[in-house]
Amino acid sequence: xxxxxxxxxxxxxxxxxxxxxxxxxxxxxxxxxxxxxxxxxxxxxxxxxxxxxxxxxxxxxxxxxxxxxxxxxxxxxxxxxxxxxxxxxxxxxxxxxxxxxxxxxx
DNA sequence: AAGGTGACTCAGG
DNA sequence: GCCTGAGCCACCT
Numbered sequence: 001x002x003x004x005x006x007x008x009x010x011x012x013x014x015x016x017x018x019x020x021x022x023x024x025x026x027x028x029x030x031x032x033x034x035x036x037x038x039x040x041x042x043x044x045x046x047x048x049x050x051x052x053x054x055x056x057x058x059x060x061x062x063x064x065x066x067x068x069x070x071x072x073x074x075x076x077x078x079x080x081x082x083x084x085x086x087x088x089x090x091x092x093x094x095x096x097x098x099x100x101x102x103x104x105x106x
Numbered sequence: 107a108a109g110g111t112g113a114c115t116c117a118g119g
Numbered sequence: 120g121c122c123t124g125a126g127c128c129a130c131c132t
Contacts, residue, residue, distance in 0.1 A: 029127035030114035
């Protein structure tokens with residue numbers, strides 16, 4: 001699950017990813033991502049992680065809208081247009097790994 | 107050890 | 120767009 005949290009941390013400002021994206025990237029079930037977020041999400045940019053419909057659970061939408069506004073994400077309808085802000089999770093993790101290599105290489 | 111639950115997702119109707 | 124059913128797997132009774 002460390003991988004999950006790391007993946008979420010890699011999501012850049014103004015971008016979003018779906019639980020399923022993370023799930024497939026780190027190779028676990030989508031529900032596990034949700035479970036992890038519930039326990040450790042408070043320590044990562046959880047608002048950049050939404051479900052496949054671009055929505056969040058009721059108790060979070062309010063916070064999320066505020067944070068999204070700060071990131072320049074404009075909600076559409078009940079959630080956000082995931083397709084408009086979706087980040088390439090796989091690419092992000094690759095970038096992160098390469099960054100680590102660069103650091104050690106130097 | 108077995109069964110229920112969940113910040114989910116996908117395919118079908 | 121909405122509802123159902125099945126798959127998912129870590130965690131908790």
